[in-house]
Amino acid sequence: MDYFFTEEQQMMREVAREIAEKKIRPIAAEYDESGEFPWPVVEAIAEADLFRVFIPEEYGGMDLGTPIMNMCIVTEELSKACGGISLGFAATGLGTMPILVAASDEQKKKWLPRIADGTLAAFGLTEANAGSDASAVATRAVLDGDEWVINGTKQWITNGGEAEIYTVFCVTDPTRGARGVSTIVVEKGTPGFTFGKKENKMGIRASATRELIFQDCRVPKENVLGKPGSGFFNAMKTFDMSRPGVASQALGIAQGALDIAVNYSRERRQFGQPISAFQGMQFMLADMAMKVEAARALVYATARLIDSGVEKKPTMYSAMSKCFASDVAMEVTTNAVQVLGGYGYMKEYPVEKYMRDAKITQIYEGTNQIQRIEIAKGLIASAAKS
Amino acid sequence: MKIAVCIKQVPATTEVKFDPETNTLVREGVDSQINPFDLYALEEAVRTKERLQADGEESSVTVVCMGPPQAQDALREAVALGADETILLSDRAFGGADTWATSYTLGLGLKKIEPDIVFCGMQAIDGDTGQVGPGIATHIDYAQATYVAKIESLDKKKITVKRLVENGYEVCSVKLPIVITVVKEINEPRTPSLRGKMNAKKAQITTWGAADLEAPVEKLGLSGSPTQVAKVFSPPHREGGEKSEGEPDELAEKLFGLLKELEIV
Amino acid sequence: MAIRVSEDKCNGCGLCVKSCPQAAITVDKGHAIIDVDLCSYCGSCVSACRFKAIAIEIEKQAQEDLGQYKGVWVYGEQFRGEIAPVVKELIGVGRQLADDRGCELSVVILGNNLDAAAADLAAYPVDKVLLYEAPELASYDGERYSRVLADIVRSGKPEIMLAGATTQGRSFMSQVAIKAYTGLTADCTGLSIGKDDGLLYQTRPAYGGNVMATILCPYTRPQMATVRHKVFPMSPKRLDGKTAEIVRLDVKPKLMTSRSEILDFIDLCESTVNIVDADIIVSGGRGIGDPANFAMIEELAKALGGAVGASRAAVDAGWIPYCHQVGQTGKTVCPKLYIACGISGAVQHQAGMSSSDIIIAINKDPDAPIFQIANFGFVGDCLEIVPMLTKRIKALRGVAV
Incomplete structure (x- = not known):
């Protein structure tokens, strides 16, 4: 369906599509198997200027006023070929959001041009005991003269160990609960900042997931984004903007799996005809296609809403797009495996990987149960207002 | 250092198919592409430029293409892939050129540009001749290195390259100016960048005709071509033979029997 | 030159439209129209038209007496004194062509210390082995080789010149052809002499083997072709035990300059590598x-x-x-x-x-x-x-x- 992209957005899609087809698809299975971080692809993404699409022009970017929609377009295209490799890009977007949301002009000048050129970023919020309940973070930052001294451990951080720039959520005032959390930028290589082992995951295996370990890690006072204590607010605002990104990752995975299923159904012959001629198969494919297209419409509409700035609190729509697109991705990839039958279950065929990759999109950046709570909250609040 | 690349616009591979009913070659669409081998030439040119620029030396890449006005698309794509200047050699008088006249015409264009290095793909996928690169070198009296798999070093006066030949690799040092034809092994071409695509849209494409090249018409196009096509026909159609299915050991045994029958073993 | 569609003969059937690899033909009001900006004069439509309605007209004639060119030459590519297998295939087809034209078949070899190679070739059914030896030619150098070969072609005036479509043949025969201002057809898979015109009919695949084209070189000489490996059978040695005359050509030192210098050769000698020569x-x-x-x-x-x-x-x-x-x-x-x-x-x-x-x-x-x-x-x-x-x-x- 034509979603009336701007000319530049069409170019972004073409640029991302060529990388997906030429640089990602041929090596996706290999990286899935090895779990190695796909640096050559990340470099190609950087050389193609794609890290610029969510960064304003004055900081070396090319967001052209629609950063979220751009990020969605690129993430979707890359994810069609591999939902894991696309994360090097998408998780950098997530790690950059707190800077876009809360940083001063000076701070933006310091970090955004580097990210625009392809330096990876990561978002450090989750901890062992602070997952869905983000206000329960325990990583502590204490001001000592001109420096923050950070202690604690972040868990399951995407791009962990590979990124250079980390936006880390730390408790700076334990007496104030959620209002005592601050966002501090920590760069790789800072003494006292190390990484845990790389996690061995079910899916998105080409993305790096590690612990961030802070032991008396000292960073300059001016690395805090916004006012101290605004961290929880920054995180929530980030999620409002980043969830369409996860949604577009899910959307790309779903579309990728659907494409494989449709092609296979035309080639595979049983009982003397292609299986696409069987109505049972047609019904499955039609349902898959309908849901993918509905998810796309919702994701794009949400991204455009956020970019327009007219909705101050797009939380409910962000949650809807993430929740709906990821549920669709799980269903469509599962059915794609079904369409391929025994072949679909084999690792030699690409489609089981899509199913494994899809699962995480229902879990991270807020489980789909949390998303539903957000949606309900938004619903009830708006009903109360009217 | 001035670098030039010669590219050709060819029909997209999947577009040209054999039609057994009419016994002719059928073009299924009108999609065109840059000859795939030329993409390696362009990539090597852009990388060479980038290396030189990183060392503080001035360098630019000019892409030259001979073809119909539609070949502009190929030149725009070249800009998206890192070319700085583009020149289209287009004139009805160029039509029907064989490799002699093609390399002559490209040579005239290149003479106006005076590059230090000219990169070409090793051949085009429609003609498959591989003659145009060496032909250009001869027409403009440049040194040449064909089937280059790697550039080992480059300075202002000479270039050292590794050539892929039948029995191995030949490493040779050649004086500039030079025409280099490259094989696929030399690099992995980049995909277009967003800035490149935006530049491509705005790019000014210079077009030179026969008059701009001050070319004698009798040496151009069909008139200047020593060779002529007498006949075009379809190759004998190859039919698939019997297909065997079964357990792997049965198939291996059957295959072994076949090789014996063919007197291979 | 022009390409024309005869209005009388054309019935607008559209076969030519399908045959055109450049998508240059459309049918309008029952008549084929060729866009000359797109046309590459490849002749596909001329061959495809069942009504002989399309013709390519060329006004051209030879600039010199082509009758002075006689004989078939085969380029005897060698590597470290060893003759490339394709040369013996070329001798086979070259012999046939020479017999059809009623002329001599010669093999030209360039290099240094090639006595053994020349003797090897002399045992095949060729009339002459032309030997050009110089220390500077010991290893292949495109610039020297093309200059030397162009020079001896100019003085020896063969009617037909064949070489293997090897990396070497494909690299420098083009240079020889440019210097001699004559045509070169690459990668031929078929060669024959026209019964009526005595021309060399050179057939080669194009578009990745999807189409075959027969090429002529009517107005200039020699008619040059590079020939694919394994297309023609290897020639057997002469049965009569005679050997061909070995003619040593005069070396011209001024042809020996070159802008390139070989620094090293990296052998890939495993037998499993050379796929082009493999059976x-x-x-x-x-x-x-x-x-x-x-x-x-x-x-x-x-x-x-x-x-x-x-x-x-x-x-x-x-x-x-x-x-x-x-x-x-x-x-x-x-x-x-x-x-x-x-x-x-x-x-x-x-x-x-x-x-x-x-x-x-x-x-x-x-x-x-x-x-x-x-x-x-x-x-x-x-x-x-x-x-x-x-x-x-x-x-x-x-x-x-």
């Missing part, structure tokens, strides 16, 4: 699954005394070096036997191997396109079948020894 090729593709499994392809190739080929997918995945790649962006081969293991057989791959004498394909996917051109298809996992086959062959050899 048997065992090729692996994506279905091989990983680089380690290429060992079983190599083993089978060794057991059969053949070379190892690969599809683009396998090369791009980094499983095997590029010099093994068969296909449009790799090498074109035509061995006696081509065994494709785990290769789906995309058109681009077929372009490089479809003229093999016999093709055997092993592939798990019964619908793989390779089966459409394979003489013998085996639907199964090559990873299982190939090792069993190799074992069987080795066992046989073991018994035989």
Whole structure:
């Protein structure tokens, strides 16, 4: 369906599509198997200027006023070929959001041009005991003269160990609960900042997931984004903007799996005809296609809403797009495996990987149960207002 | 250092198919592409430029293409892939050129540009001749290195390259100016960048005709071509033979029997 | 020059539209119209038209007396004194052409210390071996070789000049042709003398083997062609025990300058590498699954005394070096036997191997396109079948020894 992209957005899609087809698809299975971080692809993404699409022009970017929609377009295209490799890009977007949301002009000048050129970023919020309940973070930052001294451990951080720039959520005032959390930028290589082992995951295996370990890690006072204590607010605002990104990752995975299923159904012959001629198969494919297209419409509409700035609190729509697109991705990839039958279950065929990759999109950046709570909250609040 | 690349616009591979009913070659669409081998030439040119620029030396890449006005698309794509200047050699008088006249015409264009290095793909996928690169070198009296798999070093006066030949690799040092034809092994071409695509849209494409090249018409196009096509026909159609299915050991045994029958073993 | 459609003969059937690789023809009001901006004058439409309605007109004539050019020459490519196998194939077809024209067949060799090579060639059915020896020609140098060959072609005036379509032949014959202002047809797979006009009819594949074109060089001499390996049979030696005259040509020192210098040669001497000269090729593709499994392809190739080929997918995945790649962006081969293991057989791959004498394909996917051109298809996992086959062959050899 034509979603009336701007000319530049069409170019972004073409640029991302060529990388997906030429640089990602041929090596996706290999990286899935090895779990190695796909640096050559990340470099190609950087050389193609794609890290610029969510960064304003004055900081070396090319967001052209629609950063979220751009990020969605690129993430979707890359994810069609591999939902894991696309994360090097998408998780950098997530790690950059707190800077876009809360940083001063000076701070933006310091970090955004580097990210625009392809330096990876990561978002450090989750901890062992602070997952869905983000206000329960325990990583502590204490001001000592001109420096923050950070202690604690972040868990399951995407791009962990590979990124250079980390936006880390730390408790700076334990007496104030959620209002005592601050966002501090920590760069790789800072003494006292190390990484845990790389996690061995079910899916998105080409993305790096590690612990961030802070032991008396000292960073300059001016690395805090916004006012101290605004961290929880920054995180929530980030999620409002980043969830369409996860949604577009899910959307790309779903579309990728659907494409494989449709092609296979035309080639595979049983009982003397292609299986696409069987109505049972047609019904499955039609349902898959309908849901993918509905998810796309919702994701794009949400991204455009956020970019327009007219909705101050797009939380409910962000949650809807993430929740709906990821549920669709799980269903469509599962059915794609079904369409391929025994072949679909084999690792030699690409489609089981899509199913494994899809699962995480229902879990991270807020489980789909949390998303539903957000949606309900938004619903009830708006009903109360009217 | 001035670098030039010669590219050709060819029909997209999947577009040209054999039609057994009419016994002719059928073009299924009108999609065109840059000859795939030329993409390696362009990539090597852009990388060479980038290396030189990183060392503080001035360098630019000019892409030259001979073809119909539609070949502009190929030149725009070249800009998206890192070319700085583009020149289209287009004139009805160029039509029907064989490799002699093609390399002559490209040579005239290149003479106006005076590059230090000219990169070409090793051949085009429609003609498959591989003659145009060496032909250009001869027409403009440049040194040449064909089937280059790697550039080992480059300075202002000479270039050292590794050539892929039948029995191995030949490493040779050649004086500039030079025409280099490259094989696929030399690099992995980049995909277009967003800035490149935006530049491509705005790019000014210079077009030179026969008059701009001050070319004698009798040496151009069909008139200047020593060779002529007498006949075009379809190759004998190859039919698939019997297909065997079964357990792997049965198939291996059957295959072994076949090789014996063919007197291979 | 012009391309014209006869209004009387054209009935607008549209066959020419389909045949045009440049998409330059449209049919309007029952009449074909050719866009001359797009037309490459390839002649496809002329051949396709059943009503002889399209004609390409060329007003051209020879600038000199072509009758002074006589004889067929074969370029005797050598590497370290060893004559390339394709040369003996060229002698076979060259002999036929020379007999048809009633003229002499000569082989030209350039290099240094080539007595043995010249003696080897003299035992074949050629009339003369033209030998040009100089220390500067010891190794191939395109600039020197093309200058020397162009010079001796200019003075010797052969009517036809053939060379192998090797990397060397393809690199420098073009230079010779430019210097001599004559035509060169690359990669010929068919050569014959026209009965009426006495011209050399040179047939070659184009568009990745999807189409064949017959090329003429009517107005200039010599008529030059590079010829593919393995297309023509090797010539047998002379049966009468006589040997050809060896003519040593005068060396002109001024031709020996060059802008290039060979620094090193890296041999890839494993017999499994040179796919172009091989009679048997065992090729692996994506279905091989990983680089380690290429060992079983190599083993089978060794057991059969053949070379190892690969599809683009396998090369791009980094499983095997590029010099093994068969296909449009790799090498074109035509061995006696081509065994494709785990290769789906995309058109681009077929372009490089479809003229093999016999093709055997092993592939798990019964619908793989390779089966459409394979003489013998085996639907199964090559990873299982190939090792069993190799074992069987080795066992046989073991018994035989």
